[in-house]
Amino acid sequence: MIRALPDITKLLVTILICAPATAHGQPIFDPSEAHPGGNATSILIEPSAAFSGPVSTLPAPDLSEFKKGSTLFYTRWVARPANPPALQGLGPLYNALSCEQCHRNDGRGRPPTNGLFETEVTGTVAQFSQLKSEYGEQLQDRAVAGLKPEGQLMLQLISREWRYTDGLKFSLTTPFWSIKQATSLSIPNTISVRTAPAIFGLGLLEAIPDSHLESLADPDDYNGDGISGVRGIGRFGWRATQGTLLQQTAHALLIDMGVSSKLYPQTFGDCTPHQTDCRALAGDGIEANEKFLQSVTDYVANLGPPPRYAEPKIVNRGRSIFYTSKCDACHTPSHKTGSHRFSWLSGQTIWPYTDLLLHDMGEGLADGGGREWRTPPLWGLGRHKEVNGNANYLHDGRAMTIEQAVLWHGGEAEQSRRSFTRLNASDREALIAFLKSL
Ligand code: HEC
């Protein structure tokens, strides 16, 4: 039906859905861009805490709840039985002891060190797309006393040099992921490696109405721009698999820490029936009570996006290049939030630079789970290094710079990548300065 529309209709539709534009084809600068989270933008106290501030409109009683939630986010779980009987029920298999070990300072994880065994938690995990794998949904690299972990995620990096159209060199590092097994279970042949994303501003993203995301989706490429965009099962995670923050939190408890909750009551966590030794060590009952689950979820919902990194006017040239390179086709600059159970998150004009939709990003970024990834928000992009000491981008953290992240784009974003490679060095710098300012 849609595909059969005559070309003139397509053209009209394209004209109608374009935002108000200047003579140069890009939207006029809007003063609200200076406040990425609208009135809910957080207040910056120190650079390393840029992602940890509450939304600035949080009422006082909720602020004390927020602080309690923060403590729980940082608290390390212990195996049962424990004394005092605080947060117990870790494992039997797990990847980390607390949410914060992976989302350090509410920021992102990093890839493991090249080929080395790491004792520190990196926040990067291997998921299995075959749900029936003998390992369950995810590889757990840690286990409680008396049980062997499943194995270790290993990384080899191979760098290659390329040239921009202007002759300048750049290098791209391709990751080769593998699993060093610690048990004899059969290894799934499809793995999908994900690094923990930063978790601020998510209550605002949760408040974007479904109907609005539906209107951005264009599965049949109705407007003929070569970019489709489809809704995932939900809107959180690198493949938009989780619908709500509550769901995401309960899933993290189960898969990352082996902790049961009312949403996932299985105390054996991610152990499959093939893992009889693990199943034998599981206790019974709900390990994270409803209060824990809600408190941590509410904490995440109320982490505000930080203010812009640089005065928006300074990076105006980069802003133009962002639009002429069609980055905005997926990194939708702004949205208006609908109603949220936290009223202060409702009705805000926000600037997250994402459509929360899935896009085919080409073979270079594809893995066992396919070629489609959810457009990540770009707000806070320039602050990662100050937050947790590492700046690495894309779903598996393979890009060490923003420039490399853009150069990995392919598939529906191939045109954007080409525009980027054809820019001269000073325009590339201007675009990157704009991205860092968000
Ligand atoms: C072992 C590391 C690890 C631990 C521990 C962990 N996470 Fe995550 N988290 C991840 C990874 C990896 C992703 C991306 C998952 C995906 O793409 O499916 C993620 C995604 C998320 C997201 C979605 C972010 C987005 O932008 O869509 C939220 C929210 C989140 N985690 C919250 C939590 C909370 C709350 C806890 C503690 C209960 C927690 N995480 C514990 C690694 C971890």
Ligand code: HEC
């Ligand atoms: C077709 C949709 C699409 C277009 C067009 C597009 N992007 Fe992306 N972008 C994505 C997706 C999806 C990802 C995540 C890919 C992954 O992690 O494998 C991404 C990731 C990124 C990242 C890394 C973010 C992070 O948190 O790790 C940056 C930076 C980025 N894009 C900038 C740009 C710029 C600049 C342009 C224009 C030159 C652009 N993108 C055009 C969809 C798009």
